[in-house]
Amino acid sequence: MNLMPPRTSLLLLAVASVAILLHAQPRPFEPKGPGERGGEKMGKKFAAPPGDGKNPAPSQVSITVEGDFRVIRANGLSDHAPGVFPNRGNPNVIAAQSYTYRVPVKPQLAAQFTPLRMHPFGVALNGVVFDPGAAEWWQMDPRSGWTLDPISGPQKLGLDRHNAHVQPTGAYHYHGLPTGLVEKLTGGQEKVVQVGWAADGFPIYGPWGFSDAKSAGSAVKRLKSSYRLREGTRASGPGGAFDGSYVEDFQFVSGAGDLDEANGRFGVTPEFPQGTYHYVLTDDFPFIPRQFRGTPDRSFFRGGPGPMRLGAGEVGFRGGPGQKGQPPGKGGGF
Numbered sequence: 001m002n003l004m005p006p007r008t009s010l011l012l013l014a015v016a017s018v019a020i021l022l023h024a025q026p027r028p029f030e031p032k033g034p035g036e037r038g039g040e041k042m043g044k045k046f047a048a049p050p051g052d053g054k055n056p057a058p059s060q061v062s063i064t065v066e067g068d069f070r071v072i073r074a075n076g077l078s079d080h081a082p083g084v085f086p087n088r089g090n091p092n093v094i095a096a097q098s099y100t101y102r103v104p105v106k107p108q109l110a111a112q113f114t115p116l117r118m119h120p121f122g123v124a125l126n127g128v129v130f131d132p133g134a135a136e137w138w139q140m141d142p143r144s145g146w147t148l149d150p151i152s153g154p155q156k157l158g159l160d161r162h163n164a165h166v167q168p169t170g171a172y173h174y175h176g177l178p179t180g181l182v183e184k185l186t187g188g189q190e191k192v193v194q195v196g197w198a199a200d201g202f203p204i205y206g207p208w209g210f211s212d213a214k215s216a217g218s219a220v221k222r223l224k225s226s227y228r229l230r231e232g233t234r235a236s237g238p239g240g241a242f243d244g245s246y247v248e249d250f251q252f253v254s255g256a257g258d259l260d261e262a263n264g265r266f267g268v269t270p271e272f273p274q275g276t277y278h279y280v281l282t283d284d285f286p287f288i289p290r291q292f293r294g295t296p297d298r299s300f301f302r303g304g305p306g307p308m309r310l311g312a313g314e315v316g317f318r319g320g321p322g323q324k325g326q327p328p329g330k331g332g333g334f
Contacts, residue, residue: 049083049084049087049088051083051084052081052082052083052084053081053082053083053084053085053094053160054081054082055077055078055081055082055094055172056077056094056095056096057075057077057096058077059074059075059077059078059079059126059127060074060075060077060127061073061074061075061125061126061127062074063125063197065105066102068104068105068106069102069103069104069105069297070102070103070104070105070197070201071100071101071102072099072100072101072102072103072123072127072197073099073100073101074097074099074123074126074127074128075096075097075098075099075127076096076097076099076127076128076129076171076172076173077094077096077097077127077128077172078126078127078128078162078164078172078178078180078181079126079181079184080126080162080180080181080183080184081180082094082160082162082164082172083158083159083160083161083162083164083165084160085158085160085165085166085172086158086166087158088156088158089156089157089158089159089165090157090158090159090165090166092165092166092167092168092170093166093170094166094170094172095169095170095171096170097169097170097171099123099127099129100299101123101199101297101299101300102297102299103122103197103198103199103200103201103297104200104201104294104297105201106201107200107201107202107277107294108294108295109277109293109294110200110292110293110294110295113261113262113291113292113293114200114291114292114294114295114296115290115291115292116132116133116289116290116291116292116296117301118133118135118302119131119199119296119300119301119302120173120199120300121198121199121288121289121290121292122196122197122198122199122204122279122300123196123197124174124178124181124195124196124204125181125185125194125195125196125197126181128164128172128173128174128178128181129171129173129174130173130174130196130204130281130288131173131174131175131288132150132174132175132176132286132287132288132289132290133147133150133247133290134147134148134149134150134157134175136148136150136153136155138237138238138246144237145236145237145248146234146237146238146246146248147246147247147248148245148246148247149244149245149246149247149249149285150175151163151175151176151285151287152244152245152249152285153244153245153246154245157175159175159176161179161180162174162178162179162180162181163175163176163177163178163179163287164178174288175287175288176281176287176288177206177207177281177282177283177287178195178281181195182195182206182207185206186206190208190220190222191206191208191220192205192206192208192209192210192220192269192270193205193206193208193270194206194269194270194271194278195281198279198289198292198294198296199292199296199297199299199300200292200293200294200295200296200297201294201297202264202276202277202278202279202293202294203269203271203272203276203278203279204278204279204280204281205269205278205279205280205281206280206281207222207223207280207281207282207283208220208221208222208223209221209223209258209265209267209269209280210267210268213265213266213267213268213275214267214268214275215268216268216269216270216273222283223257223258223259223265223280223282224256224257224258224259224282224284225257225258225259225263225282225284225285225286226252226253226254226255226256226257226258226259226260226261227250227251227252227253227256227257227263227284227285227286228250228251228253228256229242229243229244229249229250229285230242230249230250230251234249244285247286247290250285250286258280259280259282260293261291262279262289262290262291262292262293263279263280263281263282263286263288263289263290263291264277264278264279264280264289264293265277265278265280266278277293277294279293
């Protein structure tokens with residue numbers, strides 16, 4: 001019988017023990033598959049099942065000017081067919097909401113950029129909210145400093161081809177470029193089109209803009225974000241290479257694209273021929289802006305100050321994404 005020397009046996013036992021311990025330790029979050037980022041590519045990677053789903057009711061939205069504010073009332077249902085929900089990546093059922101938002105008619109630029117917190121960035125012209133963030137962090141710790149990105153990250157969240165999915169409240173919302181809405185507004189052509197209003201009152205546009213921001217007669221081009229993926233590896237948190245899994249994997253590089261830190265710029269548009277500051281939805285990170293150039297209205301805040309008085313009516317956040325509003329299936333009202 002061939003017995004190993006005692007020293008060799010002890011060495012093998014030690015190696016095996018270390019391997020078991022290493023396997024048991026939490027491992028850095030690593031993406032699966034190639035790091036495709038942006039627009040259609042990401043939509044395909046994390047898509048809901050092929051085909052279209054159905055809304056529980058017709059889309060309802062009204063946008064009126066009341067005093068110094070533009071008031072947006074909507075049931076949060078899209079005017080295009082959503083994806084199939086629930087699906088393997090998203091177990092939630094679409095339900096009508098009861099939104100009432102207000103934004104200033106004459107928005108003012110703030111002294112500095114305001115980061116987007118855990119509330120919608122704005123609302124589309126069809127009444128669906130733009131809500132780019134996700135309550136997903138490294139090791140599920142909001143204090144970790146590492147926030148998973150719903151589109152460029154590896155997690156499968158059941159996004160449909162419109163870069164949207166559904167929250168537990170039944171709220172259908174966009175995490176990126178709303179392809180169905182853009183197609184309806186442009187007729188499939190490359191056009192400069194407004195797609196919504198940001199919480200600070202500045203308009204939100206689709207991915208195209210004039211090549212010369214000061215001239216509506218210049219050629220139309222697809223605008224580029226100025227955010228770029230960092231080089232190297234993360235020195236803390238999840239470790240590993242900067243691959244786009246986390247919001248913090250990206251950094252703003254002035255002049256790298258067409259837009260500023262808030263994914264916006266000053267320029268003329270069909271709706272504002274004299275020019276205005278406006279936000280742009282892009283194919284690449286941040287997809288939907290993560291900062292404001294103005295001051296967001298409190299009606300967009302989750303768990304905010306409650307209803308606010310505006311003339312004879314009340315305006316406030318009611319049953320928005322992440323809030324307990326109308327029970328799923330009950331629908332919203334007007």
